[in-house]
Amino acid sequence: MAQLTLQSAVKLNSGYSMPLLGFGVWASPGHLTAQSCVYALQAGYRHIDTAQMYRNESEVGDGVREFCKQSGVKRENIFVTTKMSAPEASHDETMTALKASVDKIGLDGYVDLFLIHSPRSGPEGRQALWKAMEQLHAEGKARSIGVSNYGPSHFEEMRAYAKIWPAVNQIELHPWCQQPKVVEYCEANHIAIQAYCPLVRGEKAQDPTLIRVSKKHDKSWAQVLIRWSLQKGFSPLPKSDNPARIEANKAVYGWELDEEDMKELEGMHQGASGALVRVAE
Template sequence: MSNIPQISLNDGNSIPQLGFGVWQVPDDEAHPAVAAALRSGYRLIDTAEGYDNEEGVGRAIAESGIPRDQLFITSKLRNGAHDYEEAKKAFDLSAEKLGLDYLDMFLIHWPVPEQDKYADAWRALVELKNQGRIRSIGVSNFLPSHIDRVVAETGVKPVINQLELHPQYQQRDIRGYHDQHDIKIECYSPLGSGAVLDNETIAEIAEKHGKSVSQIILRWELDQGLIVIPKSTHEERIAENFDVFGFELDDEDRRRIDGLDDPENGKTGSFPETMNSLF
């Protein structure tokens, strides 16, 4: 198995700290991209029902020849399937498309506060975990108030909250909450959806180390104990993003990147408070 650091979760399981994401990757491109990622050494693959590429991901997994117990496969529940019974049906369909008997992790993709059914969806995930269909359950884009509610209603904590997090949007205001409750943060858009790649400060640090900007960003995130899932459809970049364990940032590098945080303007995606689209 690849020598990727493992992060311990609050349910006793563990997850590779570095994985491969396929957001905005069409199904026909997901197949070769995931195949390239698996060849490069990635073992955590992150998809979602809403990405409409689970079948392509599943084909790559099936063709890889990698033993199932060496893979960590994550998907996420559609916003339009938060009803208790619908959530269980949606999970069954995800597993079928991926060609898997179980998933290592399944997340609620968004809380969708206007719909106000995320607690029902969480109950469904708890049941599926109890049945052994899912090893670990978590959430994505949840605010602390959303997490507090599902824990209060079920007594079960998410293992992970998957959040947009990168140098220009560092989520410092809620890091302490997650630490206190032993809920790990998994960074989606860890490169800021490309918005951070032309940052002059990071470019200077990259030149200093003889590395790419993306490698510097990923190393900075890994150093903080965050789980990261960069995305690319280019085989050379997929491999480059995996090659982030052979160098170290120094304290000055980290201080400079820490200083790039822009909580007011740095976010590139939707906000949990107002994301109510039922995809």
């Protein structure tokens, strides 16, 4: 494994680079999101994950612009993702909704990654939305496009119509929900994997195995989970609106989990019952 650093990135099949450590903003209240993004960017994160459904796309854009202004860091060095769940009634309306997100985020007229949030709109809905996303990409408004919560069957279905192969699949991933079939499929098919709920929303903070591994390394349970995700080759998206946690969650470099730790954590897999949100099958 190449040494991981805060700057570690994966080259997507679109040709663009995606910083591995991301910053999630689901359930971040609008009045905090911009400031939390500024804290995260000041701490060195360079990848932010929002969605239409989170209702904070504008605030993410505000935070990134504010940080760029105060730091001199260029917008092109920050990777911003958003997502749309289902197509509208017509292609034109879907295009309007996609572009509305790009405009709300307001960062030089493009997002780095646009994802289909969920496969739930059915085969026709998925195809219609993908077609619109391909057009958005062709117009330069989304540098890369991808999906979320997709399983192998959803990808196989895309072979019949996709002109662009998805760059990313964003799925729930942590030791209790490892989705091995989806991970294996993505790795074999050049689809980068983003890990959502990498902290299991704090629900496993008291787990004895996790506590044991944390104590062994003198790290927090949250740092161990983020490090586990990075060592698996995923792009974890921990969320926090707490400045001290934002800072602590990125202190996952310069030490590593050994083989025994990784195996112990992997031993906690519970299949679908370990998922907080959903498995992608």
